Amino acid sequence: MATTKSAKIGAEMEKVKAKISDQQARLKELEQKHKEAENEEIVDIVRGMSIPLDELPLLLQKLRGTFGQAGQKPAPAETGVTE
Secondary structure, eight states: OOOOOHHHHHHHHHHHHHHHHHHHHHHHHHHHHHHHHHHHHHHHHHHHTTOOOOGHHHHHHHHHHOOOOTTOOOOOHHHSOOO
16 A cells, blocks of 8 residues: 555654654753853852852842943842832
8 A cells, every 4th residue: 555645744744743852852951961061160160269158149249230231230239128
């Protein structure tokens, strides 16, 4: 029995869907590995700065205010007052 044109196309579609699913899973895995690598780099940089842990949040707030992107407002100072 001959395979119909639509059956061939359907089979091809299923193959492509399977490949897409595999690639999406691979992408998700790579994104997770990328994020972990970035986090490790950040930790290494911070540890190399020899800043006491209790001073780190204040330093980061100051940096955010100094190097914040255009259009962003600096983080509010910790005054206990909320907006």
